[in-house]
Amino acid sequence: MTEKKLKRKTKNVRVIPGFGLSLGITLTVLSFVVIIPLATLVIFTAGMSFNDVIMTVTKPRVLASFRVSFLTAFIASAINTVMGIILAWVLVRYDFPLKRFMDGMIELPFALPTAVAGISLTALTSDNGLVGSFFAKFGIRLAYTRVGITIALIFIGIPFVVRTVQPVLEKLDPSYEEAAGVMGADRFTIFRRVIFPEIWPAAITGFGLAMGRCIGEYGSVVFIAGNQPFETEITPLIIMSKLQEYDYASATAIALVMLIFSFLILFLVSYFQARNTKMIQGGR
Amino acid sequence: MAEKQSNGLVKYFLIAISVIFLFLFLVLPLYVVVTEAFKKGAEQYWQAVSDEYTVKAILLTLEATVFAVVINTVFGVFAAWAVTKFRFEGKKVLTTLIDLPVTVSPIIAGLIYVLTFGRQSILYPLLEKYDIKIVFAVPGIVLATIFVTFPFVSRELIPVLESQGTDEEEAAALMGANGSTIFRRVTFPHIKWALLYGVVLCASRAMGEFGAVSVLSGHLRGKTNTLPLHVEILFNEFQYMPAFAVSSILVVMAILLLIIRSIIEHKGKKETEIR
């Protein structure tokens, strides 16, 4: 942004004061906490030639780890999105005993250190664990498989969708639904036509955040994953092992690819969101 | 009549699914933590919890959490204000950058600070000259904690402010109110609950952060060990019971936080009803 352009823009319409101050603070903090450190990552990777970067990130083992990380993160986030919408709905619309208790528990996965979560979940789902022993009867292994990784990621991602959808549902005026009901729409149609369009941007945001978080998750997954190359080895573990080999270049290269994916996911999310807001506003 | 009955069915079906889901994915892991923590009785539990290093870890965790919450709240309010009340180019990139830290792998989050402030960095000679320690010291832990919880406050505020629009603020501004008055009188009442949610989210995540802090801390016992790192160390010492006991402190802290939130919320909502 050039100075001239900025000035013109500022002169335009801004009635509300505080633009400079708020954006200034935003950008300053953002630079210190996010941009400068991330720029360092890019600089370190820039030390490698482009071919080397491609070589590093397309090694079969690295590619396999991407597949594991993305697949499990996607499934876990999808499950969390469905469950998150249901949970938010139940917490906002229904009254029942233990509701407050349930509501209060949603943030616990954040507070519990991921390593503890990983160890507890492994204890539960291994062949001799409380849950794992039940499945073991049918020859299904949970811990040390991709299913185990997904379970850990579901745990990690629970709060995201619930907490993004909940405020929207709280604000949603039930009179619309009632009106639709009076006009003879069945409940499924009401949900699809009236409620869903309102909550889906929030749900998508939650999904994106959960997905991004799950792709990068390390602490809980290493305990439950089994860490077999090509099978249950996640990308953050590969980064960790590159670091142990003092191979900064490869570690940062892989890290950069993950970062780009995270950025893309979030950008897509905000794109969908923006389109959706426009649609709603246009309809008005 | 039939309609109502099926309505009830759906209701109980959904509640049942939610309860089962939460039971499997939240209650059971917590149950493991609590039973393991008290496996050897309350006395042993108390011993593990009141251990010198545990207490130091609690203090450090609180310090990092307070820093993270304060800085992220200040940042979050300003960022949300900037993003929702004004139009400018590059807004989408800005919001994406704000969100980015959540999705960055904690390992990478730690790594970038090591690269920026560690011995490999171009900044290092300068830091050494003034004897400033960032990585493998408390400032690094605080920075990492801020990083991983960076968007939580702004994320909660932005949707609320967006849906509220700018009309009220514009009106107030035209009537000659200055920025802080507008914020205090017009905007704040709209966002206070969202702000509360954001702060709680931020604080609980800050307490539990493990990966990034682990890369940056150096694991100096009694100096740079936060609670989650202390738990890891206990695990690695084969001290399972104390490890779970220390984890349970985090659970208790999280629950306390949520209780405080409920109280504030309850009081606040009552007040608005009276008005």
Place this chain on the structure above:
Amino acid sequence: MKKRILSLFLSAVFAAGALTGCGSEATSTETAVQDNTQAQTEESKDVTLTNVSYDPTRELYAAYNEVFKKHWQEKTGGSVEITQSHGGSGKQALEVANGLEADVVTLALEYDVNAVKNAGLIEDGWVNEFDKNSSPYTSTIVFLVRKGNPKDIHDWDDLIKDGVGVITPNPKTSGGACWNYLAAWAFAQKKLGYDEEQTKEFVKNIYKNVLVLDSGARGATTTFVENGQGDVLIAWENEAFLSIKDYPDDYEIVVPSLSILAQPSVAVVDKVVDKRGTREAATEYLSYLYSDEAQKIAGDNFYRPSNPDILKEYADVFDLNVDLVSIDDFGGWDAAHEKHFDDGGIFDQIYEN
């Protein structure tokens, strides 16, 4: 009014731009504010040392630090405070290389200490600074099996049998696991007449039986002991003894016919002690590890004392007849690492295709 805000905003933008552009000088001023509180905790008249070590030495150094404090008090009249740091050996070395201020490092492998040296923090020739290649205690690799040895495991070739579940950490992330891998390699080499291809096949078959490849030695022990995975854990001797001590009725130790002499290395971090003025204390800290008293602590913690006389006192604990190869048989750490554990090395090849 408006102008002021605008200029403030612009300066912030430019500051941010300048910072991202050229790597930022201003960062130090911001962090300096946060940092003031930190510096003052250090530097009183008594000595403080930081010992950066690896995972399984916690109990050893917890006991040794008490003894050394007393020794230092008697010798100099001053007090010494020791801060311990434990973690995966490679990770610990990396952190020291990146600026973690350690006066001494006591790591699992010579290779990891060399990494610190290569970062310019330790002077050449550190290996000869203390006795026995700077290894005050040694260990070896043994098998931990479930009580009664239901799968009948006695030696390395039992590990490639069908239906035997092996637990060992990943050599890429765990220094200790390198010893496991090399011991298996040495056994196979000897048995198969030093045929490289067959040796590789043998080791590959062992890793085919690996159920869980944990990232660290302690994680692997947890997987085996707490979560009941697998039939045999390839472990450090001292770790195996610790597990037996905790669960005497559940496990037993099997010593294979051939194993490897694991030599953990200790070194003074020259750059740091010179800066902090702690060289004397740091050197004394490491050399006192060779005293009879300290050697006995090592033995009590199931490390093999490097003093042969003291080792004999523990003859009933350790199996002293096991055939031990050493890292020199692999041509030293650098050669071994390059051949086996580097990117594309034999360990990687085992897992490709």
